[in-house]
Amino acid sequence: MFKYLFAKNEEIPPGTAAVYFGFSSILWFVIGTGLGSFNAAKLAFPDFVTGYEYFSFGHMRQVHVMAVIFGWISMAFAMAMMYITPALGNTRLWSEKLGIWNCFLWNAGLSLGLTLLWMGMTSGREYSDFPWFIDLVVLFGVILPLGINVWMTIMKRRTQGIYTTNWFFGSAVFMVWIVLLVGNLPEYFQLTGLTEAYLTWWFAHNVLGLWITPVAAAIAYYTVPKVTGNPLYSHRIGHLHFWSVVVFYSTPAAHHLMSSPLPEWLKSFASVEGVLILVPAIAFVSNLLLTMTGKWRFFVDNVEIKFTITGVLMAIPLNMQGGFQQTRAINWYIHGTGWIVAHAHLALLGFSTFLEAAAVYYGLQTIMRRKLYSLTLANFHFWFLLIGFTIYWVSMTIAGLIQGAAKIYEVPYIDTVIAEHPYMIARWVGGTMVFTGNLVWLYNMWMTARAGTAIPAGRLPHELAYER
Amino acid sequence: MAFREYKIGARLFGVALGLSMMITLYMPSLNIVEVGSTEMGLRKGLQYGRIGGFSVEDPFLKGEGKPLTVILKQDPRSGEQIEPVYAYVYKSGIPFTSAIRHPRIMGKGVEDLSLDTGRIGEATEKAGAVFVVSEGRWQGKKIHYIENATATRGWTPDVIMNSVTDADVRYIGAGKIMFVKEGCWWCHTLLPEETQDWQVFGAPPRLGDFNSESPTALGSDRKAPDLLHIGSRNSSREWMMMHFFNPRLVQPHSIMPRFDYLWGPADAQGNTIDYDKWRAEYNEYTAGKRIYPPDVPEPAANSEARKLIDFVLNLK
Structure with a gap:
């Protein structure tokens, strides 16, 4: 990487930034899920690694969350943007050099930020845990360069129209920049009280709603037509998806604080808007599943489609939960329980991760012109992710329902802890399976770079047969 | 941008996002600034x-x-x-x-x-x-x-x-800082919920209870009892001391981490704390080889443990 930082833009091979982002994201995924597994072990066995400040749960928990959000998910997004945006514009990335710098600053900034978080230097605000100077690095060293590259590539495209994926990419980078700017105002200006509490969750909601969800969906809008050869079922439904994300997903932030003394009108409004999240969700899922018409064999044969469609299918329970669990009728029961933890992992580890994994699989093969090293290992990765995640989700959902019941009947809290214990162990097993799968993925992708069969000019990766 | 539709779309996008910001940021702020502090x-x-x-x-x-x-x-x-x-x-x-x-x-x-x-x-x-x-x-x-x-x-x-x-x-x-740094709020909420929680965890916070506090650290993922009124339920400094040093001393089923490292090198009397010895004796106790667990050292006046205990006992 370092030799390209000061090279001329023209001398950097196209796709270099995407490759660096791709491998960085996998590495952060391994680190993030490893931390997750470690944390889960501590919840199941509290005296596992005890007596060290830096290995206590309270120091590690946020490192796991930030590593997977800003390391794995967001870097996989950057990777996807670096190769999909130019591909859809029939052009090259606007500046490969900016992309390389972006990747460098991102890795350096995130490593620094996570180290500080680990040491305990936190803002004390969930999802915006980084101290404010790291937030500034994220704003100007991470998101802004990415945005400039994406926007300029779209502007300089050599096609007439802009494809659905690129609307989402271009607008989501813009929106997340605004969200990072506004959501961290309490840290820049020392805002306090309900303003701070509300802005914390305004940020947390919107970073998911205006960044992770739409970009993941946009990736699927590319992967499925590209690999299956079917055109997208409907651009008009794509429009419905896009506009309903902007309008409905940007407004329900207050539903994360239904039990706090925020204005009642705000909570009711957020709750109604929260149900309307089903509009983009249904538009997205139906559009993608209908695009698969006649090509369902890819769901079995092809790694990328297997990941993508599994992610799309997970969007169904995800949004059914998301739409309704935040209404007052249900929220009072499950708020603050493991149910929400399960839901958050369904969004990030289920729905979103599977879509991004497909993009990273496909993108790295395309750019490096190397066929995937091993289908067997990829299938191992897929099933370990899926089964591990399912164990996690089921056990945490059950734990959440137990906590909910215990909360309503106000049983002594320790009885909840005792009742949850088996599910905490199951959660650790599931999380460890995900971690193991990711280690195999890293090996598989590394071997693809080293020993994958070269893809002949004019061919696409999925047109070649798997060899192992 | 080539197409007229894209110009219209870009402006509509600005209007939509601006409207959403107006409703979710500006309008609530009008209510929040009116709140009188309790x-x-x-x-x-x-x-x-x-x-x-x-x-x-x-x-x-x-x-x-x-x-x-x-x-x-x-x-x-x-x-x-x-x-x-x-x-x-x-x-x-x-x-x-x-x-x-x-x-x-x-x-x-x-x-x-x-x-x-x-x-x-x-x-x-x-x-x-x-x-x-x-x-x-x-x-x-x-x-x-x-x-x-x-x-x-x-x-x-x-x-x-x-x-x-x-x-x-x-x-x-300083104790609040320990609460934030050690991540107590990842498991202990500071938000008894309005729909239940009154009987055990006490009254939910009122509107003006937050002015001037940051971070509010309400918590989102309750894996442990709510602490907003813990000082009213349990005012024993001794209990808190044992519980922070090793929660299993007072609650055998607790999954809380040990926070013994907050004691620092020496106790209140200035004696060096021998953690290895303490843990070895505690392990003997849990194995049934001792009748009583080893004594928990009293935290020094300037130790992080003392600050955290001060903070927690003051949550009334």
């Missing part, structure tokens, strides 16, 4: 100091640059007995809490009384100041406001600190 809100702000997460005065979250809370049982100047009062002591250079820096955030009546009767405008960080919470009337209603006791009663930080012993001092501001 007594609890004033006390929280005063005892926690300026900001509770990462800050310039306390970059490594050691609890520096925070005010001290002192329980006064006698007037520090005259020495005569008074009703016990909490005094919030900001020594010279300690940044004031947001309520003093921006009195507006306390809400209309509280702001007026604090400025006019409480004379908080006269306090300076350079000289330091002592604040108390007093009761007054505004538009016929009984409300609480902040009084700058340095101006009104001549209680300077030095006068106060010379009149009390360490037993009367509570490191609540």
Whole structure:
């Protein structure tokens, strides 16, 4: 990487930034899920690694969350943007050099930020845990360069129209920049009280709603037509998806604080808007599943489609939960329980991760012109992710329902802890399976770079047969 | 952009996002600024100091640059007995809490009384100041406001600190930092919910209970009891001490981590704490080879454990 930082833009091979982002994201995924597994072990066995400040749960928990959000998910997004945006514009990335710098600053900034978080230097605000100077690095060293590259590539495209994926990419980078700017105002200006509490969750909601969800969906809008050869079922439904994300997903932030003394009108409004999240969700899922018409064999044969469609299918329970669990009728029961933890992992580890994994699989093969090293290992990765995640989700959902019941009947809290214990162990097993799968993925992708069969000019990766 | 549709779309996008920001940011802010701070809100702000997460005065979250809370049982100047009062002591250079820096955030009546009767405008960080919470009337209603006791009663930080012993001092501001740094709020919420929780965890916070507090650290993922009123349910310093050192000493099924490392190298008597020996003896105890667990050392006056215990016991 370092030799390209000061090279001329023209001398950097196209796709270099995407490759660096791709491998960085996998590495952060391994680190993030490893931390997750470690944390889960501590919840199941509290005296596992005890007596060290830096290995206590309270120091590690946020490192796991930030590593997977800003390391794995967001870097996989950057990777996807670096190769999909130019591909859809029939052009090259606007500046490969900016992309390389972006990747460098991102890795350096995130490593620094996570180290500080680990040491305990936190803002004390969930999802915006980084101290404010790291937030500034994220704003100007991470998101802004990415945005400039994406926007300029779209502007300089050599096609007439802009494809659905690129609307989402271009607008989501813009929106997340605004969200990072506004959501961290309490840290820049020392805002306090309900303003701070509300802005914390305004940020947390919107970073998911205006960044992770739409970009993941946009990736699927590319992967499925590209690999299956079917055109997208409907651009008009794509429009419905896009506009309903902007309008409905940007407004329900207050539903994360239904039990706090925020204005009642705000909570009711957020709750109604929260149900309307089903509009983009249904538009997205139906559009993608209908695009698969006649090509369902890819769901079995092809790694990328297997990941993508599994992610799309997970969007169904995800949004059914998301739409309704935040209404007052249900929220009072499950708020603050493991149910929400399960839901958050369904969004990030289920729905979103599977879509991004497909993009990273496909993108790295395309750019490096190397066929995937091993289908067997990829299938191992897929099933370990899926089964591990399912164990996690089921056990945490059950734990959440137990906590909910215990909360309503106000049983002594320790009885909840005792009742949850088996599910905490199951959660650790599931999380460890995900971690193991990711280690195999890293090996598989590394071997693809080293020993994958070269893809002949004019061919696409999925047109070649798997060899192992 | 080539197509007219894209121009229209880009503008509509701006309108849609702007409208959503207006509804979710601007309109709630109109309600929030009207909130008058309650007594609890004033006390929280005063005892926690300026900001509770990462800050310039306390970059490594050691609890520096925070005010001290002192329980006064006698007037520090005259020495005569008074009703016990909490005094919030900001020594010279300690940044004031947001309520003093921006009195507006306390809400209309509280702001007026604090400025006019409480004379908080006269306090300076350079000289330091002592604040108390007093009761007054505004538009016929009984409300609480902040009084700058340095101006009104001549209680300077030095006068106060010379009149009390360490037993009367509570490191609540620094303790909040420990609460944030050690991630207590990842499991313990500070938000009893409105729909239940009244019986065990107590009343949910009211509207004005937060003004001037940051981070609020309400918590989102409750894996342990709510702590907003823990000091009312359990006021035993001894219990807290054992529970922080090793939660399994007082609650065998607890999944809370041990926070023994907050004790630091030495205990209250200055003796070096031998953690390995303690753990070995504790393991013998859990294995049934000892009848009693080893004694928990008393935390030193300046230890992080003491600060955290001060904070937790003060959550009433």
